[in-house]
Amino acid sequence: DIVMTQSPDSLAVSLGERATINCKSSQSVLYSSKNKNYFSWYQQKPGQPPKVLIYWASTRESGVPDRFSGSGSGTDFTLTISSLQAEDVAVYYCQQYYSTPYSFGQGTKLEIK
Amino acid sequence: EVQLVQSGAEVKKPGESLKISCKGSGYRFPNYWIGWVRQMPGKALEWMGIIYPGDSDTTYSPSFQGQVTISADKSISTAYLQWSSLKASDTALYYCARHGDSRSRHYYFDYWGQGTLVTVSS
Numbered sequence: 001d002i003v004m005t006q007s008p009d010s011l012a013v014s015l016g017e018r019a020t021i022n023c024k025s026s027q028s029v030l031y032s033s034k035n036k037n038y039f040s041w042y043q044q045k046p047g048q049p050p051k052v053l054i055y056w057a058s059t060r061e062s063g064v065p066d067r068f069s070g071s072g073s074g075t076d077f078t079l080t081i082s083s084l085q086a087e088d089v090a091v092y093y094c095q096q097y098y099s100t101p102y103s104f105g106q107g108t109k110l111e112i113k
Numbered sequence: 114e115v116q117l118v119q120s121g122a123e124v125k126k127p128g129e130s131l132k133i134s135c136k137g138s139g140y141r142f143p144n145y146w147i148g149w150v151r152q153m154p155g156k157a158l159e160w161m162g163i164i165y166p167g168d169s170d171t172t173y174s175p176s177f178q179g180q181v182t183i184s185a186d187k188s189i190s191t192a193y194l195q196w197s198s199l200k201a202s203d204t205a206l207y208y209c210a211r212h213g214d215s216r217s218r219h220y221y222f223d224y225w226g227q228g229t230l231v232t233v234s235s
Contacts, residue, residue, distance in 0.1 A: 038219055049208055049210075050222075052222060055213070093158055101160045101176070103160055
């Protein structure tokens, strides 16, 4: 099974500042023949189901603000929020869908400093 | 509009059986993989398995294989997650979610149900 490890576990950032969350997979999730990373980021606010933010490692879901961006390839990935807003307080999860089970990371709790 | 509507909260005793549901609408239900995700209280998301309603092709996480059964009835656009003998450790919020592509099993979840809270307590 592929193990997804996020860092940090929690993060406090001031409003308007940049927030960076990392995720490392125990093996590559890059499907070479398609040149695609089978990797996504989700945001989960309290009392709500998760919502996809980024897929294929760097493609923003429709309607997601452009302050959210994803980068990385192979085994190392990053979610960046360029200018933190109050509504971004949430837990963020990474997921690989390269091979089953399509594992999630342990989550990163993002708060306002 | 794509929607996944899950059945309501359940309170059960250890050893009892349970089947929860997830009804899809607004899209061709047989043609999109549906997955189940567990979230224990205050914990992370756990991928349980997926089913293709068109032919009931199912893949389980090894962690959940033999512990639960995933099924679907394409005639009523509904997927199910069931237990034959619940344990206290099955207490969790369970989400269904849809894959974002009708052709590939390798995909992210683009739509999620609202979640079904299952509480198992004597």
